[in-house]
Amino acid sequence: MKKLKIRLLGVLSFAGDDGGELVLTRKNRAVLAAIILAGPSPLSREKLAELFWGDRSEKQAHASLRQALAAIRKGLGWHKDCLQTGPDFVTVDATAITLDLDEFATLAASEDSADWERALALYQGDILDGIRLKEDHFEAWLAPIRERLRGTAIRLMADSLEVAHTAERKVALASHLLALEATNETAHRALMRTYAAQGRDNAALKQFAVCQDLLERELGIAPSRETIALCEEIRDKRHRNGEIIPADRLSPTAPGDTPGKSISKPTIAVMPFENLSGEATQDDFVDGMVMDILTALSKIPDLFVIARNSSFTYRNKTFDARQVGRELAVDYIVVGSVRKTDSRVRVSAQLIECVDAEHVWAERFDQELGDILDLQDRVTLEIATALEVNLTEGEQARNWSESSRSPRAYEGFQKAMSLYRNFARQTHLQARGVLEAVLRDEPDYTPAHFTLGLIVVDEARYGWTADRDGAFDLALDIGARMLEIDPRCGEAYTVISYARSYQRHHEAAVEAAENAVALRPNHTGVFHLSAAAHIYAGNFETGRNYEEQARRLSPLDHAVSLVDLARAHYHLGAYTEARELTGRVLEDKPRWLTALTIQLAALWRLGEEDEARDIAATIIEGHRNFSVSRWSNGSPYRRAADLAALMDPLRLAGLPE
Helix, strand or coil, X not given: CCCEEEECECCCEXXXXXXXXXXXXXHHHHHHHHXXXXXXXXXXXXXXXXXXXXXXXXXXXXXXXXXXHHHHHHHHHHHHHHEEECCCEEEECHXXXXXXXXXXXXXXXXXXXXXXXXXXXXXXXCECCCCCCCCHXXXXXXXXXXXXXXXXXXXXXXXHHHHCCCHHHHHHHHHHHHHHCCCCHHXXXXXXXXXXXXXXXXXXXXXXXXXXXXXXXHHCCCCCHHHHHHHHHHHHHHHHCCCCCCHHHCCCCCCCCCCCCCCCCCEEEECCCEECCCCHHHHHHHHHHHHHHHHHHHCCXXXXXXXXXXXXXXXXXXXCHHHHHHHHCCCEEEEEEEEECCCEEEEEEEEEECCCCEEEEEEEEEEEHHHHHHXXXXXXXXXXXXXXXXXXXXHHHHHCCCCCCCHHHHHHHHHHHHHHCCCCHHHHHHHHHHHHXXXXXXXXXXXXXXXXXXXHHHHHHCCCCCCHHHHHHHHHHHHHHHHHHCCCCHHHHHHHHHHHHHCCCHHHHHHHHHHHHHHCXXXXXXXXXXXXXXXXXXXXXXXXXXXXXXXXXXXXXXXXXXXXXHHHHHHCCCHHHHHHHHHHHHHHCCCCHHHXXXXXXXXXXXXXXXXXXXXXXXXXXXXXXCCHHHHHHCCCCCCHHHXXXXXXXXXXXXXXX
């Protein structure tokens, strides 16, 4: 018989001989984990009763322990004999289990950096991450174990940073290290050096600002002299290259000096513009123009731009700047109108500060239709100037380098986007045809390539094409073509990551996702699809963090990000959060199968089996062809245990295999 496979680092997992997750209540999982953590020194029954039922009488506590041990033994099934009990103690037979902690300790003690990498791959998060019991004795007992293991992981990451060779690996290690210890200056410096080496001095200096702010806020101290010296070195390089950095934008504070005010980005939402043409057929044109202005603004590193799906919820509604500022948490909004004739287009735009509803800037533009992209460039530049954003030389020209110079191609792209957002097989097919026509007219139009790449992966993902492998290959070719057009195109890496995830090439998917995030830090879709790549690869904390960022960028459009945020929480053991998040999605979209399956699994893990079976009945009624095996095949998890953790409750709740 196979050994019981136990994972304590990150999401708690007990995988049986068939690879499936053992079904135990959250508390009983924690009890079994505590017994395992005790190692060769058995925990006494008295100690276990104190850890988990310390608020009860001694008699009640010991009775509860007996019930828990009986339930655990039953849940272990074929592995029940690994649980060894005596009159006064409880332990686990170490020869009957494989434990990630044992392998982690062995690899962490090695002097080989390759072993450190393997150890860090095992460190999926803090020990028993997601298990939060209202048992003070247990939490106090677990805390020093958690801190010791976290300290080991931090040391390994810092050591690995020193020997990492590629920029991607350095960024991944430093980001992971900061997730564990946000004030770790070694990690901040590693990111600063890596960004500077890539020629991304803006990102390097912003990383210093983040470090400075965290140290001041969390510890009440300034950055070390080493960190400040690195910042000044990067800043001096920019001066030598002819870039001017206003002193009030970045002034490192030496230890002992008064810490300066932390740096924050202006936040802005571009609202739907009014169509003054009198023709509903021009709505797509107006929306597309606004979207392109929003996209250009989002590429400015010193701005935080709210995504279209949130700002466009105000379409055809009466609103004022103060209201939007409160609801979207933004400093400024852009409002305006568009009037288009056969040959000309007139745009009126205003920039409004939200707190006092004061007009910061207003302008009217009137140009030939063929010069529409120049007009958008001017609008973007004037907004940035009004916000006193320091655009480095070249950024202004680069903002619209990817845009169409053909009005016909431009309008075709807007039509395709309208079809794509309907998200159905037929509208995807129609959108693909329009995009292919656009690209015949303008082969270097990267937004059209991006949307086409997503459509092609969707076709393979949902079985809308007979040649699944060919679709993935085409998507990868599209991503490569986008990089030929623009080597710094973040969306190209998103297409590649999306395809690689569903090909189950997870390392390549995550690497591409990290490139996408680095290049497009204001793009909701980039963060959402990068989160999915990490979640399927088993990096649940990173996936959760990226989905949270997607929500911050698009605070009123939560449907997609909430579903995958729920997925991340589920795999982190936060079943209550997963249930609540999917519940919010299902209020608006009650038939969404992904949300239904995650909610069912979360309910089952929480012991709410009747509710879970009700969800199963809803799935069977609304999705006649559903089967667990088919759903499993479409879920590209890297690890079988992660897939089983989600699929097993579906089977147990009665869904057909």
